[in-house]
Amino acid sequence: MKEVFEGSFTQQEPIPEEGIAAALEVMQHGRLHRYNVAEGEAGEAALLEQEFADFTGASYALAVASGGYAMGCALRALGVRPGDKVLSNGFTLAPVPGAIASVNAEPVFVETTENLTIDLGDLAERIRTSQAEVLLLSHMRGHLCDMDALMQICDSSGVRVVEDCAHTMGATWDGTPSGRHGAFGCYSCQTYKHINSGEGGFLVSDDPDLMARAIILSGSYMLFGRHIASPPPEIFESVKWETPNISGRMDNLRAAILRPQLTRLQAQISAWNVRYRTVEDGLRNTPGLTVIDRDPRGAYVGSSIQFRLPQAAAGEIEDFTARCATRGVELKWFGAPEPRAFTSRYDSWRYAGTQRLPRTDRVLHGLIDMRLPLTFSIEDCRVISRIIREEARAILDTAACAG
Numbered sequence: 001m002k003e004v005f006e007g008s009f010t011q012q013e014p015i016p017e018e019g020i021a022a023a024l025e026v027m028q029h030g031r032l033h034r035y036n037v038a039e040g041e042a043g044e045a046a047l048l049e050q051e052f053a054d055f056t057g058a059s060y061a062l063a064v065a066s067g068g069y070a071m072g073c074a075l076r077a078l079g080v081r082p083g084d085k086v087l088s089n090g091f092t093l094a095p096v097p098g099a100i101a102s103v104n105a106e107p108v109f110v111e112t113t114e115n116l117t118i119d120l121g122d123l124a125e126r127i128r129t130s131q132a133e134v135l136l137l138s139h140m141r142g143h144l145c146d147m148d149a150l151m152q153i154c155d156s157s158g159v160r161v162v163e164d165c166a167h168t169m170g171a172t173w174d175g176t177p178s179g180r181h182g183a184f185g186c187y188s189c190q191t192y193k194h195i196n197s198g199e200g201g202f203l204v205s206d207d208p209d210l211m212a213r214a215i216i217l218s219g220s221y222m223l224f225g226r227h228i229a230s231p232p233p234e235i236f237e238s239v240k241w242e243t244p245n246i247s248g249r250m251d252n253l254r255a256a257i258l259r260p261q262l263t264r265l266q267a268q269i270s271a272w273n274v275r276y277r278t279v280e281d282g283l284r285n286t287p288g289l290t291v292i293d294r295d296p297r298g299a300y301v302g303s304s305i306q307f308r309l310p311q312a313a314a315g316e317i318e319d320f321t322a323r324c325a326t327r328g329v330e331l332k333w334f335g336a337p338e339p340r341a342f343t344s345r346y347d348s349w350r351y352a353g354t355q356r357l358p359r360t361d362r363v364l365h366g367l368i369d370m371r372l373p374l375t376f377s378i379e380d381c382r383v384i385s386r387i388i389r390e391e392a393r394a395i396l397d398t399a400a401c402a403g
């Protein structure tokens with residue numbers, strides 16, 4: 001009998017008891033809107049922002065409705081106009097080009113290395129040819145590029161950087177938290193990310209003018225004085241007249257759920273990384289399968305794992321993922337010709353025009369992606385990696401018989 005995995009790849013942990021208690025309290029007093037606070041009360045959203053600013057070391061933080069909203073808001077605050085070109089990764093997920101499209105700007109995709117990071121040589125080239133002034137950098141699946149080299153390229157050509165940290169909340173590059181290199185860091189608290197309020201997001205920045213704009217954009221009305229992790233009131237003096245309100249606030253209920261999760265995040269990261277390393281160790285040295293190298297300067301959060309089957313043909317990969325699925329192991333393939341579930345790729349975002357990225361195509365062709373929810377035990381991770389290993393071998397055996 002072949003071993004079968006019985007666990008669920010989409011089952012999250014429950015919300016911590018303190019989060020449930022805090023949420024109940026908000027529902028009991030009824031002040032869910034972030035600016036609906038009692039005398040002397042800061043409100044859960046404002047407190048969460050302060051705690052998130054402390055967590056990242058940023059001067060300012062703003063909690064919003066989603067990660068996608070955070071990115072769109074950052075682009076607006078930076079003054080991106082309709083028709084402007086905005087650079088971004090060829091390998092990312094749909095909310096990233098979607099944020100660019102939300103301001104009627106045009107995405108210009110940059111090539112991807114075999115380590116799944118943005119190709120810095122191609123970035124420099126596309127900065128030259130596109131004249132773009134903003135890069136929306138996606139730390140896709142938590143793979144950080146050499147951030148010092150990237151910032152040098154961008155700073156020397158006047159390109160502002162917005163970081164999409166949907167997969168790097170809690171990660172660092174050479175000790176600096178992800179989201180702290182660019183003008184803005186954007187995060188998601190959607191169920192499948194590192195802290196879970198169903199939907200939600202954050203922006204962080206050290207720039208008082210940009211953050212004042214983001215706060216007004218998010219829908220603060222003239223109540224920005226109720227924020228804690230925000231620039232001082234005088235910064236809003238001119239900004240409040242010229243910045244539209246594009247509502248995308250976080251409410252006190254979600255903030256209440258998130259605060260205890262933020263406190264526990266460091267411990268959760270360790271738990272993820274033990275699971276990640278267990279699967280990675282189990283997959284290493286499998287013939288025909290390549291694990292993704294990680295630069296030791298980057299500290300990651302192993303909430304998902306990727307590997308490549310660089311020599312396999314499309315049909316073999318279809319076969320492989322189908323066989324893993326019958327054994328309970330749910331994999332996503334970035335080389336599939338049609339977008340499926342959460343997985344799509346740059347050439348399926350047709351509104352962005354036709355762009356050719358041959359290097360990215362080669363990488364995505366054999367790229368497999370798997371979630372690692374914290375509800376998996378270490379033993380689960382061993383079972384999963386054994387199954388993947390056996391089925392990867394089966395591809396080679398079948399190819400050898402046929403060949």
Ligand SMILES: *Cc1c(COP(=O)(O)O)cnc(C)c1O
Nearest residue numbers: 066067068093095164166188190
């Ligand atoms: C989830 C995600 C986002 C933002 O997501 P929301 O669902 O809008 O919170 C941004 N970028 C990437 C790469 C993501 O996976």
